[in-house]
Amino acid sequence: MKDDKRESGDDLHCPSREALSAYFDGEAPDASSIAEHLDECPECSERLKYFAGLAADLKSEFQKRSDETFTRNLPNVLRRKIRKNASARSTPFPLFLKVAAMFAAAAVVIISLISENPNDEPSVSPPSKSIDPIVFLGDGLEPDKGRLTFLPVPSDTTLFESPPINASDLTPVATARHTDSRASSFPTKNAPAENPESITRSVRQTWSVANLESAIVKFKKAVPVKAKLSERRDGGGNLILNVVLTKKELAELVRKCADAGFDLLSPAQPQPEQRIFRGDSTSKVSYTAVLVPK
Amino acid sequence: MSENVKERDFELIERFTTGNAGAFERLVELYAARAYQIAYGLLGNRQDAEEVVQDAFLKAHKKLPEFRGDSSFSTWFYRIITNLSRNRYHWNRRRGAEVNISMSASFSDDADAKLEMEIPDKALNPQVLLQRKETESALERSLRALPENLREVLVLRHTEEMSYAEMASMLGCELGTVKSRLARAREVLRKNYYATDAG
Numbered sequence: 001m002k003d004d005k006r007e008s009g010d011d012l013h014c015p016s017r018e019a020l021s022a023y024f025d026g027e028a029p030d031a032s033s034i035a036e037h038l039d040e041c042p043e044c045s046e047r048l049k050y051f052a053g054l055a056a057d058l059k060s061e062f063q064k065r066s067d068e069t070f071t072r073n074l075p076n077v078l079r080r081k082i083r084k085n086a087s088a089r090s091t092p093f094p095l096f097l098k099v100a101a102m103f104a105a106a107a108v109v110i111i112s113l114i115s116e117n118p119n120d121e122p123s124v125s126p127p128s129k130s131i132d133p134i135v136f137l138g139d140g141l142e143p144d145k146g147r148l149t150f151l152p153v154p155s156d157t158t159l160f161e162s163p164p165i166n167a168s169d170l171t172p173v174a175t176a177r178h179t180d181s182r183a184s185s186f187p188t189k190n191a192p193a194e195n196p197e198s199i200t201r202s203v204r205q206t207w208s209v210a211n212l213e214s215a216i217v218k219f220k221k222a223v224p225v226k227a228k229l230s231e232r233r234d235g236g237g238n239l240i241l242n243v244v245l246t247k248k249e250l251a252e253l254v255r256k257c258a259d260a261g262f263d264l265l266s267p268a269q270p271q272p273e274q275r276i277f278r279g280d281s282t283s284k285v286s287y288t289a290v291l292v293p294k
Numbered sequence: 295m296s297e298n299v300k301e302r303d304f305e306l307i308e309r310f311t312t313g314n315a316g317a318f319e320r321l322v323e324l325y326a327a328r329a330y331q332i333a334y335g336l337l338g339n340r341q342d343a344e345e346v347v348q349d350a351f352l353k354a355h356k357k358l359p360e361f362r363g364d365s366s367f368s369t370w371f372y373r374i375i376t377n378l379s380r381n382r383y384h385w386n387r388r389r390g391a392e393v394n395i396s397m398s399a400s401f402s403d404d405a406d407a408k409l410e411m412e413i414p415d416k417a418l419n420p421q422v423l424l425q426r427k428e429t430e431s432a433l434e435r436s437l438r439a440l441p442e443n444l445r446e447v448l449v450l451r452h453t454e455e456m457s458y459a460e461m462a463s464m465l466g467c468e469l470g471t472v473k474s475r476l477a478r479a480r481e482v483l484r485k486n487y488y489a490t491d492a493g
Protein backbone atom coordinates (compact mmCIF):
# COMPACT_ATOMS: atom_id res chain seq x y z
CA MET A 1 0.00 0.00 0.00
CA LYS A 2 0.96 3.61 -0.55
CA ASP A 3 2.61 5.91 1.86
CA ASP A 4 -0.24 6.75 4.17
CA LYS A 5 1.03 9.95 5.66
CA ARG A 6 -0.30 12.02 2.85
CA GLU A 7 -3.91 11.20 2.40
CA SER A 8 -6.00 12.46 -0.39
CA GLY A 9 -7.82 15.57 0.69
CA ASP A 10 -4.69 16.89 2.40
CA ASP A 11 -3.37 18.39 -0.77
CA LEU A 12 -5.03 21.62 -1.70
CA HIS A 13 -5.78 20.30 -5.15
CA CYS A 14 -7.14 16.95 -4.08
CA PRO A 15 -10.90 16.63 -3.81
CA SER A 16 -12.16 15.92 -0.30
CA ARG A 17 -12.73 12.32 0.71
CA GLU A 18 -16.37 13.02 0.69
CA ALA A 19 -16.22 14.33 -2.85
CA LEU A 20 -14.22 11.33 -4.00
CA SER A 21 -16.61 8.94 -2.35
CA ALA A 22 -19.54 10.73 -4.01
CA TYR A 23 -17.67 10.68 -7.30
CA PHE A 24 -17.33 6.94 -7.00
CA ASP A 25 -21.09 6.68 -6.50
CA GLY A 26 -21.76 8.88 -9.50
CA GLU A 27 -23.14 11.55 -7.20
CA ALA A 28 -20.50 14.27 -7.43
CA PRO A 29 -21.63 17.48 -9.10
CA ASP A 30 -18.08 18.38 -10.18
CA ALA A 31 -17.37 15.00 -11.74
CA SER A 32 -15.36 16.22 -14.69
CA SER A 33 -12.82 18.14 -12.62
CA ILE A 34 -12.40 15.15 -10.30
CA ALA A 35 -11.89 12.91 -13.32
CA GLU A 36 -9.14 15.21 -14.53
CA HIS A 37 -7.52 15.22 -11.15
CA LEU A 38 -7.55 11.45 -10.98
CA ASP A 39 -5.42 11.23 -14.10
CA GLU A 40 -2.65 13.04 -12.28
CA CYS A 41 -2.98 11.94 -8.68
CA PRO A 42 -1.96 8.40 -7.73
CA GLU A 43 -3.23 8.80 -4.15
CA CYS A 44 -6.72 9.64 -5.21
CA SER A 45 -6.69 6.92 -7.87
CA GLU A 46 -5.59 4.48 -5.21
CA ARG A 47 -8.50 5.50 -3.04
CA LEU A 48 -10.93 5.06 -5.87
CA LYS A 49 -9.58 1.58 -6.43
CA TYR A 50 -10.17 0.88 -2.79
CA PHE A 51 -13.80 2.01 -3.12
CA ALA A 52 -14.26 -0.36 -6.03
CA GLY A 53 -12.65 -3.23 -4.16
CA LEU A 54 -14.78 -2.57 -1.11
CA ALA A 55 -17.92 -2.42 -3.24
CA ALA A 56 -17.11 -5.81 -4.76
CA ASP A 57 -16.32 -7.33 -1.37
CA LEU A 58 -19.51 -6.01 0.15
CA LYS A 59 -21.59 -7.23 -2.72
CA SER A 60 -20.29 -10.75 -2.44
CA GLU A 61 -20.59 -10.60 1.33
CA PHE A 62 -24.23 -9.61 1.12
CA GLN A 63 -24.97 -12.20 -1.55
CA LYS A 64 -23.33 -14.89 0.50
CA ARG A 65 -25.79 -14.16 3.23
CA SER A 66 -28.92 -14.57 1.16
CA ASP A 67 -31.05 -17.38 2.39
CA GLU A 68 -33.09 -19.13 -0.24
CA THR A 69 -34.99 -21.39 2.09
CA PHE A 70 -36.21 -18.47 4.12
CA THR A 71 -37.16 -16.48 1.05
CA ARG A 72 -38.97 -19.41 -0.54
CA ASN A 73 -41.00 -20.19 2.55
CA LEU A 74 -41.77 -16.61 3.39
CA PRO A 75 -45.09 -16.41 1.50
CA ASN A 76 -46.40 -19.44 3.40
CA VAL A 77 -45.22 -18.15 6.73
CA LEU A 78 -46.75 -14.75 6.09
CA ARG A 79 -50.07 -16.19 5.01
CA ARG A 80 -50.26 -18.11 8.23
CA LYS A 81 -49.36 -15.13 10.38
CA ILE A 82 -51.78 -12.85 8.59
CA ARG A 83 -54.51 -15.38 9.05
CA LYS A 84 -53.68 -15.68 12.73
CA ASN A 85 -53.71 -11.92 13.18
CA ALA A 86 -57.00 -11.69 11.36
CA SER A 87 -58.65 -14.34 13.47
CA ALA A 88 -57.22 -12.80 16.63
CA ARG A 89 -59.16 -9.68 15.78
CA SER A 90 -62.16 -12.05 15.69
CA THR A 91 -64.28 -10.40 13.09
CA PRO A 92 -67.93 -11.34 13.32
CA PHE A 93 -69.21 -13.89 10.87
CA PRO A 94 -70.30 -12.30 7.64
CA LEU A 95 -73.94 -12.59 6.88
CA PHE A 96 -73.56 -15.16 4.16
CA LEU A 97 -71.70 -17.45 6.51
CA LYS A 98 -74.51 -17.28 9.01
CA VAL A 99 -76.80 -18.32 6.24
CA ALA A 100 -74.26 -20.98 5.46
CA ALA A 101 -74.47 -22.25 8.98
CA MET A 102 -78.17 -22.75 8.69
CA PHE A 103 -77.84 -24.88 5.63
CA ALA A 104 -74.89 -26.72 7.00
CA ALA A 105 -76.97 -27.92 9.88
CA ALA A 106 -79.49 -29.20 7.41
CA ALA A 107 -76.76 -30.83 5.37
CA VAL A 108 -75.41 -32.69 8.36
CA VAL A 109 -78.82 -34.20 8.94
CA ILE A 110 -79.13 -35.18 5.30
CA ILE A 111 -75.68 -36.72 5.19
CA SER A 112 -76.40 -38.86 8.20
CA LEU A 113 -79.68 -39.98 6.70
CA ILE A 114 -78.23 -41.05 3.40
CA SER A 115 -74.98 -42.44 4.74
CA GLU A 116 -74.47 -45.94 3.33
CA ASN A 117 -73.12 -47.20 6.58
CA PRO A 118 -75.33 -46.03 9.41
CA ASN A 119 -72.50 -46.55 11.90
CA ASP A 120 -70.21 -44.37 9.88
CA GLU A 121 -70.95 -41.14 11.64
CA PRO A 122 -70.13 -38.02 9.77
CA SER A 123 -67.42 -36.36 11.75
CA VAL A 124 -68.54 -32.82 12.37
CA SER A 125 -65.95 -31.91 14.91
CA PRO A 126 -66.41 -28.17 14.90
CA PRO A 127 -63.39 -26.13 13.93
CA SER A 128 -61.79 -23.97 16.55
CA LYS A 129 -63.85 -20.87 17.16
CA SER A 130 -61.16 -18.50 16.08
CA ILE A 131 -61.12 -19.76 12.52
CA ASP A 132 -63.36 -18.92 9.64
CA PRO A 133 -65.57 -21.78 8.52
CA ILE A 134 -64.46 -23.89 5.59
CA VAL A 135 -66.69 -23.73 2.56
CA PHE A 136 -66.88 -26.23 -0.30
CA LEU A 137 -68.41 -24.78 -3.43
CA GLY A 138 -69.24 -28.21 -4.79
CA ASP A 139 -71.56 -28.74 -1.88
CA GLY A 140 -73.94 -26.50 -3.73
CA LEU A 141 -72.94 -22.93 -3.20
CA GLU A 142 -73.24 -22.14 -6.86
CA PRO A 143 -76.69 -20.69 -7.40
CA ASP A 144 -77.06 -22.56 -10.68
CA LYS A 145 -76.97 -25.87 -8.84
CA GLY A 146 -80.11 -24.92 -7.11
CA ARG A 147 -79.20 -25.94 -3.61
CA LEU A 148 -77.08 -24.27 -0.99
CA THR A 149 -74.97 -26.18 1.45
CA PHE A 150 -72.14 -24.96 3.59
CA LEU A 151 -69.91 -26.92 5.87
CA PRO A 152 -69.06 -27.03 8.66
CA VAL A 153 -71.28 -25.52 11.28
CA PRO A 154 -69.54 -22.73 13.15
CA SER A 155 -69.93 -23.87 16.70
CA ASP A 156 -70.82 -20.49 18.11
CA THR A 157 -73.48 -19.52 15.62
CA THR A 158 -77.03 -19.67 16.74
CA LEU A 159 -79.16 -20.70 13.84
CA PHE A 160 -82.19 -18.77 14.96
CA GLU A 161 -80.32 -15.54 14.83
CA SER A 162 -79.69 -15.90 11.15
CA PRO A 163 -81.57 -13.44 9.02
CA PRO A 164 -83.67 -14.65 6.12
CA ILE A 165 -81.77 -15.67 3.03
CA ASN A 166 -81.11 -12.84 0.70
CA ALA A 167 -79.73 -13.68 -2.70
CA SER A 168 -77.51 -10.61 -2.79
CA ASP A 169 -75.66 -11.77 0.31
CA LEU A 170 -74.40 -14.73 -1.62
CA THR A 171 -73.01 -12.83 -4.55
CA PRO A 172 -69.50 -12.21 -3.23
CA VAL A 173 -68.74 -15.86 -2.79
CA ALA A 174 -70.38 -16.91 -6.00
CA THR A 175 -68.35 -14.40 -8.01
CA ALA A 176 -65.18 -15.45 -6.30
CA ARG A 177 -64.94 -18.30 -8.73
CA HIS A 178 -64.38 -15.97 -11.62
CA THR A 179 -61.51 -13.98 -10.19
CA ASP A 180 -57.85 -14.44 -11.00
CA SER A 181 -57.21 -18.08 -10.36
CA ARG A 182 -53.49 -17.77 -9.79
CA ALA A 183 -54.08 -15.39 -6.95
CA SER A 184 -53.20 -16.85 -3.60
CA SER A 185 -55.00 -16.70 -0.35
CA PHE A 186 -53.54 -13.65 1.34
CA PRO A 187 -56.44 -12.08 3.10
CA THR A 188 -56.80 -8.57 1.81
CA LYS A 189 -58.30 -5.75 3.73
CA ASN A 190 -60.88 -4.79 1.19
CA ALA A 191 -61.15 -8.18 -0.38
CA PRO A 192 -64.61 -8.63 -1.77
CA ALA A 193 -64.06 -12.34 -2.19
CA GLU A 194 -61.54 -15.07 -1.82
CA ASN A 195 -60.36 -17.39 -4.52
CA PRO A 196 -61.55 -20.94 -4.18
CA GLU A 197 -58.87 -23.62 -4.48
CA SER A 198 -59.08 -27.26 -5.45
CA ILE A 199 -57.87 -30.18 -3.41
CA THR A 200 -56.47 -32.99 -5.52
CA ARG A 201 -57.28 -36.63 -4.86
CA SER A 202 -53.81 -37.32 -3.58
CA VAL A 203 -52.10 -34.66 -1.48
CA ARG A 204 -48.58 -34.68 -0.13
CA GLN A 205 -47.39 -31.96 2.22
CA THR A 206 -44.22 -31.42 4.17
CA TRP A 207 -44.40 -29.94 7.65
CA SER A 208 -41.55 -28.59 9.66
CA VAL A 209 -42.03 -29.38 13.34
CA ALA A 210 -40.10 -28.40 16.44
CA ASN A 211 -40.25 -31.79 18.11
CA LEU A 212 -41.02 -34.90 16.12
CA GLU A 213 -42.31 -37.00 18.98
CA SER A 214 -44.78 -34.48 20.30
CA ALA A 215 -45.77 -33.59 16.74
CA ILE A 216 -46.77 -37.21 16.10
CA VAL A 217 -49.02 -37.18 19.14
CA LYS A 218 -50.63 -33.92 18.07
CA PHE A 219 -51.08 -35.16 14.52
CA LYS A 220 -52.76 -38.37 15.64
CA LYS A 221 -55.09 -36.42 17.86
CA ALA A 222 -56.05 -34.18 14.97
CA VAL A 223 -56.91 -37.09 12.66
CA PRO A 224 -60.55 -38.26 12.85
CA VAL A 225 -60.82 -41.36 14.98
CA LYS A 226 -62.23 -43.61 12.29
CA ALA A 227 -59.50 -42.81 9.77
CA LYS A 228 -56.78 -45.41 9.26
CA LEU A 229 -53.36 -43.95 9.76
CA SER A 230 -50.15 -45.56 8.59
CA GLU A 231 -46.76 -44.29 9.57
CA ARG A 232 -43.17 -44.99 8.68
CA ARG A 233 -39.82 -43.30 9.00
CA ASP A 234 -37.50 -42.55 6.16
CA GLY A 235 -33.71 -42.73 6.26
CA GLY A 236 -33.40 -39.05 7.14
CA GLY A 237 -35.27 -39.31 10.42
CA ASN A 238 -38.46 -37.85 8.97
CA LEU A 239 -41.84 -39.30 9.69
CA ILE A 240 -44.19 -40.12 6.84
CA LEU A 241 -47.85 -40.43 7.71
CA ASN A 242 -50.60 -41.50 5.36
CA VAL A 243 -54.31 -41.33 5.89
CA VAL A 244 -57.45 -41.36 3.77
CA LEU A 245 -59.84 -38.56 4.64
CA THR A 246 -62.64 -36.53 3.17
CA LYS A 247 -61.66 -33.16 1.76
CA LYS A 248 -63.36 -31.39 4.59
CA GLU A 249 -61.58 -33.50 7.19
CA LEU A 250 -58.29 -32.81 5.48
CA ALA A 251 -58.90 -29.06 5.44
CA GLU A 252 -59.62 -29.21 9.16
CA LEU A 253 -56.63 -31.42 9.86
CA VAL A 254 -54.31 -29.00 8.12
CA ARG A 255 -55.63 -26.14 10.19
CA LYS A 256 -55.18 -28.07 13.38
CA CYS A 257 -51.60 -28.85 12.45
CA ALA A 258 -50.90 -25.18 11.76
CA ASP A 259 -52.53 -24.24 15.04
CA ALA A 260 -50.34 -26.79 16.78
CA GLY A 261 -47.36 -24.80 15.57
CA PHE A 262 -46.31 -26.95 12.61
CA ASP A 263 -44.92 -24.95 9.70
CA LEU A 264 -46.32 -25.98 6.37
CA LEU A 265 -43.61 -25.94 3.74
CA SER A 266 -45.60 -27.20 0.75
CA PRO A 267 -47.76 -25.00 -1.41
CA ALA A 268 -50.24 -27.82 -2.13
CA GLN A 269 -53.84 -27.23 -1.09
CA PRO A 270 -55.41 -27.28 1.40
CA GLN A 271 -53.45 -24.47 3.04
CA PRO A 272 -54.51 -23.75 6.62
CA GLU A 273 -55.74 -20.26 5.85
CA GLN A 274 -57.69 -21.26 2.76
CA ARG A 275 -61.38 -21.03 3.44
CA ILE A 276 -63.19 -21.72 0.20
CA PHE A 277 -62.60 -24.84 -1.86
CA ARG A 278 -63.96 -26.19 -5.08
CA GLY A 279 -65.40 -29.65 -5.13
CA ASP A 280 -67.52 -31.26 -2.51
CA SER A 281 -66.53 -31.74 1.06
CA THR A 282 -67.11 -35.50 1.18
CA SER A 283 -64.79 -36.66 -1.63
CA LYS A 284 -61.98 -38.83 -0.39
CA VAL A 285 -58.36 -37.78 -0.45
CA SER A 286 -55.24 -39.80 0.17
CA TYR A 287 -53.11 -37.54 2.32
CA THR A 288 -49.42 -37.95 2.98
CA ALA A 289 -47.80 -35.73 5.58
CA VAL A 290 -44.04 -35.68 5.88
CA LEU A 291 -42.99 -34.37 9.30
CA VAL A 292 -39.51 -32.95 9.25
CA PRO A 293 -37.86 -31.94 12.51
CA LYS A 294 -36.54 -28.37 12.55
CA MET B 295 -34.74 2.65 -9.94
CA SER B 296 -36.55 2.34 -13.22
CA GLU B 297 -39.96 3.80 -13.88
CA ASN B 298 -41.13 0.39 -15.03
CA VAL B 299 -40.40 -1.11 -11.66
CA LYS B 300 -42.20 1.72 -9.90
CA GLU B 301 -45.22 1.33 -12.10
CA ARG B 302 -45.24 -2.41 -11.75
CA ASP B 303 -45.23 -2.01 -7.98
CA PHE B 304 -47.96 0.61 -8.01
CA GLU B 305 -50.06 -1.68 -10.13
CA LEU B 306 -49.54 -4.57 -7.74
CA ILE B 307 -50.47 -2.37 -4.80
CA GLU B 308 -53.55 -1.19 -6.62
CA ARG B 309 -54.58 -4.76 -7.30
CA PHE B 310 -53.90 -5.77 -3.73
CA THR B 311 -55.92 -2.95 -2.22
CA THR B 312 -58.83 -3.74 -4.49
CA GLY B 313 -58.94 -7.29 -3.34
CA ASN B 314 -56.43 -9.34 -5.30
CA ALA B 315 -54.53 -11.24 -2.68
CA GLY B 316 -52.08 -12.67 -5.20
CA ALA B 317 -50.68 -9.21 -5.82
CA PHE B 318 -49.30 -9.04 -2.32
CA GLU B 319 -47.69 -12.42 -2.72
CA ARG B 320 -45.99 -11.12 -5.83
CA LEU B 321 -44.57 -8.19 -3.88
CA VAL B 322 -43.26 -10.61 -1.29
CA GLU B 323 -41.60 -12.68 -3.99
CA LEU B 324 -40.08 -9.60 -5.56
CA TYR B 325 -38.70 -8.04 -2.41
CA ALA B 326 -38.05 -10.83 0.08
CA ALA B 327 -34.48 -11.59 -0.92
CA ARG B 328 -33.37 -7.98 -1.06
CA ALA B 329 -35.16 -7.10 2.13
CA TYR B 330 -33.36 -9.96 3.80
CA GLN B 331 -30.00 -8.79 2.54
CA ILE B 332 -30.58 -5.33 3.91
CA ALA B 333 -31.81 -6.59 7.26
CA TYR B 334 -28.91 -8.98 7.53
CA GLY B 335 -26.51 -6.25 6.57
CA LEU B 336 -27.92 -4.02 9.28
CA LEU B 337 -28.27 -6.62 11.99
CA GLY B 338 -25.53 -9.07 11.24
CA ASN B 339 -27.37 -12.24 12.09
CA ARG B 340 -29.81 -14.52 10.44
CA GLN B 341 -32.47 -14.83 13.08
CA ASP B 342 -32.93 -11.12 13.61
CA ALA B 343 -32.92 -10.54 9.88
CA GLU B 344 -35.62 -13.16 9.31
CA GLU B 345 -37.83 -11.76 12.02
CA VAL B 346 -37.43 -8.21 10.82
CA VAL B 347 -38.28 -9.16 7.25
CA GLN B 348 -41.37 -11.05 8.38
CA ASP B 349 -42.53 -8.20 10.55
CA ALA B 350 -41.87 -5.71 7.79
CA PHE B 351 -44.06 -7.62 5.35
CA LEU B 352 -46.79 -7.98 7.95
CA LYS B 353 -46.63 -4.27 8.54
CA ALA B 354 -46.71 -3.61 4.82
CA HIS B 355 -49.73 -5.87 4.46
CA LYS B 356 -51.52 -3.86 7.08
CA LYS B 357 -50.40 -0.45 5.94
CA LEU B 358 -50.53 -0.81 2.17
CA PRO B 359 -54.13 0.34 1.88
CA GLU B 360 -52.86 3.67 3.25
CA PHE B 361 -49.90 3.79 0.87
CA ARG B 362 -50.28 6.91 -1.20
CA GLY B 363 -47.42 6.55 -3.60
CA ASP B 364 -45.47 9.62 -2.49
CA SER B 365 -42.39 7.49 -2.83
CA SER B 366 -41.76 4.24 -4.65
CA PHE B 367 -42.88 1.07 -2.93
CA SER B 368 -39.28 -0.03 -2.45
CA THR B 369 -38.31 3.18 -0.66
CA TRP B 370 -41.39 2.94 1.50
CA PHE B 371 -40.79 -0.71 2.25
CA TYR B 372 -37.07 -0.43 2.91
CA ARG B 373 -37.85 2.36 5.32
CA ILE B 374 -39.94 -0.10 7.28
CA ILE B 375 -37.07 -2.57 7.17
CA THR B 376 -34.59 0.03 8.36
CA ASN B 377 -36.81 1.25 11.17
CA LEU B 378 -37.55 -2.23 12.40
CA SER B 379 -33.86 -3.07 12.19
CA ARG B 380 -32.99 -0.01 14.23
CA ASN B 381 -35.49 -0.97 16.88
CA ARG B 382 -34.21 -4.49 16.95
CA TYR B 383 -30.62 -3.35 17.05
CA HIS B 384 -31.17 -1.05 20.01
CA TRP B 385 -33.25 -3.63 21.76
CA ASN B 386 -30.45 -6.14 21.37
CA ARG B 387 -27.97 -3.63 22.64
CA ARG B 388 -29.99 -2.87 25.69
CA ARG B 389 -30.10 -6.54 26.42
CA GLY B 390 -26.37 -6.67 26.00
CA ALA B 391 -26.65 -9.03 23.12
CA GLU B 392 -24.44 -7.01 20.89
CA VAL B 393 -20.76 -6.38 21.33
CA ASN B 394 -19.39 -3.00 20.71
CA ILE B 395 -17.31 -0.87 19.52
CA SER B 396 -14.84 1.81 20.21
CA MET B 397 -14.92 4.25 17.40
CA SER B 398 -18.40 5.68 17.65
CA ALA B 399 -17.49 8.93 19.30
CA SER B 400 -15.28 10.36 16.67
CA PHE B 401 -17.79 9.58 13.97
CA SER B 402 -20.97 10.64 15.57
CA ASP B 403 -23.06 13.14 13.74
CA ASP B 404 -26.25 12.55 15.59
CA ALA B 405 -27.86 11.20 18.68
CA ASP B 406 -27.79 7.60 17.52
CA ALA B 407 -24.07 7.49 17.56
CA LYS B 408 -23.89 9.10 20.97
CA LEU B 409 -26.16 6.45 22.28
CA GLU B 410 -23.57 3.89 21.30
CA MET B 411 -21.13 5.46 23.66
CA GLU B 412 -23.47 5.67 26.55
CA ILE B 413 -24.42 2.06 26.64
CA PRO B 414 -21.76 -0.05 28.25
CA ASP B 415 -20.76 -3.20 26.47
CA LYS B 416 -21.82 -6.33 28.12
CA ALA B 417 -20.24 -9.67 27.64
CA LEU B 418 -21.79 -11.86 25.03
CA ASN B 419 -22.76 -15.39 25.72
CA PRO B 420 -19.44 -17.19 25.09
CA GLN B 421 -21.06 -19.79 22.91
CA VAL B 422 -22.49 -17.15 20.63
CA LEU B 423 -19.15 -15.45 20.50
CA LEU B 424 -17.44 -18.65 19.54
CA GLN B 425 -19.98 -19.35 16.84
CA ARG B 426 -19.47 -15.91 15.48
CA LYS B 427 -15.75 -16.34 15.40
CA GLU B 428 -16.16 -19.47 13.37
CA THR B 429 -18.68 -18.27 10.85
CA GLU B 430 -18.14 -14.57 10.64
CA SER B 431 -15.87 -13.16 7.99
CA ALA B 432 -13.43 -10.37 8.76
CA LEU B 433 -15.51 -8.03 6.66
CA GLU B 434 -18.63 -8.99 8.54
CA ARG B 435 -16.89 -8.24 11.81
CA SER B 436 -15.72 -4.88 10.60
CA LEU B 437 -19.19 -4.07 9.35
CA ARG B 438 -20.72 -4.97 12.64
CA ALA B 439 -18.24 -2.74 14.39
CA LEU B 440 -19.36 0.26 12.37
CA PRO B 441 -21.64 2.75 14.06
CA GLU B 442 -25.18 2.04 13.05
CA ASN B 443 -25.73 5.21 11.05
CA LEU B 444 -22.64 4.50 8.94
CA ARG B 445 -23.55 0.88 8.45
CA GLU B 446 -27.01 1.82 7.22
CA VAL B 447 -25.86 3.93 4.31
CA LEU B 448 -23.22 1.41 3.35
CA VAL B 449 -25.68 -1.46 3.33
CA LEU B 450 -28.36 0.43 1.43
CA ARG B 451 -25.85 1.64 -1.11
CA HIS B 452 -24.25 -1.72 -1.70
CA THR B 453 -27.26 -4.01 -1.61
CA GLU B 454 -29.76 -1.82 -3.42
CA GLU B 455 -27.51 0.70 -5.11
CA MET B 456 -29.78 3.38 -3.83
CA SER B 457 -29.12 6.92 -4.91
CA TYR B 458 -28.20 9.49 -2.29
CA ALA B 459 -31.59 11.10 -2.72
CA GLU B 460 -33.39 7.81 -2.15
CA MET B 461 -31.38 7.10 0.95
CA ALA B 462 -31.97 10.59 2.29
CA SER B 463 -35.69 10.23 1.82
CA MET B 464 -35.63 6.79 3.35
CA LEU B 465 -33.56 7.66 6.36
CA GLY B 466 -35.18 11.03 6.83
CA CYS B 467 -31.96 13.01 6.66
CA GLU B 468 -30.26 15.50 4.39
CA LEU B 469 -28.58 14.40 1.21
CA GLY B 470 -25.33 15.89 2.53
CA THR B 471 -25.57 13.66 5.59
CA VAL B 472 -25.84 10.59 3.43
CA LYS B 473 -22.82 11.72 1.48
CA SER B 474 -20.66 12.34 4.52
CA ARG B 475 -21.73 9.17 6.29
CA LEU B 476 -20.89 7.06 3.28
CA ALA B 477 -17.48 8.65 2.99
CA ARG B 478 -16.83 8.09 6.66
CA ALA B 479 -18.05 4.52 6.56
CA ARG B 480 -15.57 3.83 3.79
CA GLU B 481 -12.76 5.49 5.70
CA VAL B 482 -13.44 3.51 8.84
CA LEU B 483 -13.53 0.24 6.97
CA ARG B 484 -10.33 1.12 5.18
CA LYS B 485 -8.56 1.64 8.47
CA ASN B 486 -10.07 -1.35 10.21
CA TYR B 487 -10.64 -4.06 7.77
CA TYR B 488 -8.28 -3.41 4.95
CA ALA B 489 -5.38 -2.23 7.07
CA THR B 490 -5.30 -5.47 9.04
CA ASP B 491 -6.54 -7.71 6.27
CA ALA B 492 -4.13 -6.60 3.58
CA GLY B 493 -1.27 -7.25 6.03
Ligand SMILES: [Zn+2]
Nearest residue numbers: 008014041044
Ligand atom coordinates in the same frame (compact mmCIF):
# COMPACT_ATOMS: atom_id res chain seq x y z
ZN1 LIG C 1 -5.48 13.69 -5.23
